[in-house]
Amino acid sequence: MLVLTKTEEVTTHLRNWDDFHIAMVPTMGALHDGHLQLVKEAKSLGYSVLVSIFVNPRQFNNPEDLAKYPKTLDQDLALLSTVNADWVFVPEYEEIYSNNFEDIELNINGLDNVFEGSFRPGHFDGVIQVLYRFFKIVNPEAVFFGQKDLQQCMVVRCLINAFFPNMKFFQVETIRNDFGLALSSRNQRLSPGGLLAATSIFKAMTALKDHRKNYLEALRFATSILTNAGIEIEYFNWIELPNMNVLDENSIDVNTHQAIVFAGYLEGVRLIDNLVFD
């Protein structure tokens, strides 16, 4: 496994691998089994895999969140070698935000105004600008993203459709611990009690789904599971995909492309999760 820090090193190394199928897994480090699963899936499809580790300041709307973002590079590299990642690209800020690239404009069909877009102003623009640069530098045949960041997956699809039409996009199912908690780098900031309380997110989403016949009551019950666990809810809705319109009791249906989406704070840590149907 080669660790690269310069853009030029990446282009030189990958050029020598022209005959190979290269996939990219973009990350911000603090890796967990969810990230490793992305690498494993890419490898199982025969790709050689480049993982990037870069905490992108431009996608943080909250400076405190950026300052507290966990950084565990040595451990990340050790984990990546267990899944046979081929290259790890760990650039400095200047390497990515040099003058080589202009910011792009991208229409993301209103995704910047709802849910993550509205609670984290500027977040998706930051994600778009960094991924545009990474995709230009690495030029992967395929990219792998986790479904836990459902709205981000939709934004990345817009980016690919507009600027990288030949790139393949893979959305990989969320990995959960034995109690249903979605793996997330942010979980590292929770206390042992917080980790237990955070399992209420999956419980609440599952309760809403299971008791949906009595939707309004189910919503009240599921919401109480979250609040009783000390979670401050930002949003908790049943939505239609891909437009993300909020649905009511008359239009929810687990056999169509719909989802339950959640975001909230626990112990000052912002957590998101979702259940996707169909």
Ligand code: PAF
């Ligand atoms: O999901 C993430 O970790 C980040 O948003 C990404 C895709 C690596 C872009 O910085």
